[in-house]
Amino acid sequence: MRRTFLLACWFGLQAAAAAEEKPKVPPLHHLVEVTVPETMKVDPALPLPADRKLVCRVCHGIEDIDKMEFDEVDKDDPKFLRGGPYRRLTDFCFRCHDRERHRRPNVHAMLDDNGEIIEENCRYCHRKVLKRDRRYRLDEIELRAPVDKLCWGCHLKTPHLNALVHQVKPSDKVKEQRKRFLAEHPEVLLPLTADGRVTCITCHTPHPPGVLDEKLPAARQAATAEVEEAPVYADSPWAATIAEDKRERLAELSRRLGRPLDYRYRQIQKEALLRLPAKDGQLCRACHVFDE
Ligand code: HEC
Ligand code: HEC
Ligand code: HEC
Ligand code: HEC
Ligand code: HEC
Ligand code: HEC
Numbered sequence: 001m002r003r004t005f006l007l008a009c010w011f012g013l014q015a016a017a018a019a020e021e022k023p024k025v026p027p028l029h030h031l032v033e034v035t036v037p038e039t040m041k042v043d044p045a046l047p048l049p050a051d052r053k054l055v056c057r058v059c060h061g062i063e064d065i066d067k068m069e070f071d072e073v074d075k076d077d078p079k080f081l082r083g084g085p086y087r088r089l090t091d092f093c094f095r096c097h098d099r100e101r102h103r104r105p106n107v108h109a110m111l112d113d114n115g116e117i118i119e120e121n122c123r124y125c126h127r128k129v130l131k132r133d134r135r136y137r138l139d140e141i142e143l144r145a146p147v148d149k150l151c152w153g154c155h156l157k158t159p160h161l162n163a164l165v166h167q168v169k170p171s172d173k174v175k176e177q178r179k180r181f182l183a184e185h186p187e188v189l190l191p192l193t194a195d196g197r198v199t200c201i202t203c204h205t206p207h208p209p210g211v212l213d214e215k216l217p218a219a220r221q222a223a224t225a226e227v228e229e230a231p232v233y234a235d236s237p238w239a240a241t242i243a244e245d246k247r248e249r250l251a252e253l254s255r256r257l258g259r260p261l262d263y264r265y266r267q268i269q270k271e272a273l274l275r276l277p278a279k280d281g282q283l284c285r286a287c288h289v290f291d292e
Contacts, residue, residue: 026070034053040096046095059092109208148193181285205220
C-alpha cells in the first residue's frame with residue numbers, strides 16, 4: 001500500500017477531528033489553531049501572528065468569519081482565501097506547504113501496476129470498499145461527504161468555465177431532454193443530487209476504467225487519455241480569432257465568477273473521467289437541444 005503524504009488527505013482525516021474540536025469550522029476543513037512549525041515557510045503576505053497560531057484570518061480575508069454561519073460565507077468573494085481568487089486551490093496551499101514535497105498524487109489513479117485496486121484510494125471518498133460488480137443507490141455508497149461537496153476539498157467549486165451555471169436544478173427543457181436521452185441510453189449514468197441538482201459527478205465519473213465492472217452504467221466513460229495525463233488540449237490555429245470573438249462574454253463571466261479566465265481557446269484532444277465524450281458534443285446533447 002502506498003504511504004505517500006497525500007496533500008489532500010485532510011479531506012478524510014480531519015472529518016472526525018473537526019466534529020469534536022473547539023473552533024467551529026465546516027466538516028472536512030483544514031486543521032486550525034495549531035502552531036505553525038518554524039520549519040514551514042509561510043508566505044509573508046499571509047498575516048501569521050507572532051505566536052504563529054493558525055487562526056482563521058491567516059487564510060481567510062473575510063472579517064469575523066468565525067462569527068458567521070457557514071452558509072453566510074461568500075466563497076466567491078476574492079478575499080475568501082487571501083490573495084484569491086485562485087485558479088487552482090493548490091496554489092493557495094503552496095503558500096505554506098512545499099510544492100515539490102507535496103505534489104499531490106491523483107486519487108483517481110486507483111489501480112496499481114498489476115491492475116489491482118488501491119483500497120486506500122477508495123477510502124478517501126467511501127467509508128468502506130464497495131463491491132465492484134454491483135449497482136448501488138447513491139445513499140448506499142457511504143460517501144464521506146455529501147456528493148455535491150465531495151470534490152470541493154481537492155477541486156474548486158468552479159474548476160472550469162460553465163461549472164457553476166450547471167450546479168442547479170435543471171429547467172423543464174433540460175429535464176425533458178435528459179430523461180429522453182437516458183431512456184434511449186440505459187447504459188449511461190448522469191446522476192443528480194438527491195434533490196435533483198446537477199453536480200460534478202453528473203458529468204464526471206470519479207473512477208477510471210477498470211475499477212467498476214464494465215456492465216455497470218456507472219463504469220461507462222469517455223477515456224481517450226490516461227487518468228493521470230488528462231485532459232490534453234491542443235492550441236488551435238484559430239485561437240486568436242476565437243479569443244477576440246469570445247472576449248466580451250468571457251470578461252462578463254470572469255466578473256461573475258470573480259476570477260480570471262483564460263482567453264486562449266483550447267480544443268480538447270483527449271479526455272478522461274467524463275461520462276460521455278465532450279469534444280464532439282455528445283455529453284452536452286444529453287441535456288441540451290442545440291438549434292444550429
Ligand atoms: C490553513 C488555512 C485555513 C485556516 C487557518 C482556516 N481556513 Fe477555512 N478554509 C480554508 C480552505 C482551503 C477552505 C476551502 C476552500 C475551497 O474548497 O474552495 C476553507 C473553507 C472555509 C469555509 C467555507 C466552507 C464551505 O464549504 O462553505 C468556512 C465557513 C471556513 N473555512 C471557516 C473558517 C473558520 C471559522 C476558520 C477559523 C476557525 C478557518 N476557516 C480557518 C482554509 C483555512
Ligand atoms: C497558512 C498556512 C497554510 C496553508 C495556506 C495551508 N496549510 Fe495545510 N497545514 C498548515 C500547518 C501549519 C499544518 C500543520 C502541519 C505541521 O504541523 O507540520 C498543516 C497541515 C496540513 C495537512 C496535514 C494534516 C494532518 O492532520 O496532519 C494537510 C494534509 C494539509 N495541511 C493540507 C493543506 C491543503 C490541501 C491546503 C490548501 C487547501 C493547505 N494545507 C493550506 C498550514 C497551511
Ligand atoms: C473521488 C471520490 C471517489 C473515489 C476515490 C472512489 N469512489 Fe467510488 N464512487 C464515488 C461516487 C461519487 C460514486 C457515485 C457516482 C457513481 O456511481 O459514479 C461512487 C460509486 C461507486 C460504486 C457504485 C457503482 C454503481 O454502479 O452503483 C462503486 C461499486 C464504487 N464507487 C467503488 C469504488 C472503489 C472500489 C473505489 C476504489 C478503487 C472507489 N469507488 C473510489 C466516489 C469515489
Ligand atoms: C483527494 C483529492 C481529490 C478528490 C476528493 C477528488 N479529486 Fe479529482 N483530482 C485530484 C487530483 C490530484 C487530480 C489530478 C490533477 C490535479 O492535480 O488537479 C484530479 C483530477 C481530476 C479530473 C481531471 C481529469 C484527470 O484525469 O486528471 C477530474 C475531471 C476530476 N479530478 C474530477 C473529480 C470529481 C468529480 C471529484 C468528486 C467526485 C473529485 N475529482 C474528487 C484529486 C481529487
Ligand atoms: C456539465 C458538465 C460538467 C460539470 C457539471 C462539471 N464538469 Fe468538470 N469538466 C467537464 C468537461 C466537458 C471537461 C473537459 C473540458 C473542459 O475543461 O472544459 C471538464 C474538465 C474538468 C477538470 C479538468 C480541468 C483541467 O483543465 O485540468 C476538472 C478537474 C473538473 N472538470 C472538475 C469538475 C468538478 C470538481 C466539478 C464540480 C464542481 C465539475 N468538474 C463539474 C464537464 C463538467
Ligand atoms: C446533466 C445535464 C447537462 C449536461 C450533460 C450539460 N448541461 Fe449545460 N446546463 C444544464 C443545466 C441544468 C443548466 C442550467 C440551465 C437550465 O436548466 O436550463 C445548463 C446550462 C448551460 C449553459 C448556460 C445556458 C444559459 O442559459 O445560461 C451552457 C452554455 C451550457 N449549459 C453548456 C453545456 C455544454 C457545452 C455542455 C457539454 C460540455 C453541457 N452544457 C452539458 C445541464 C446540462
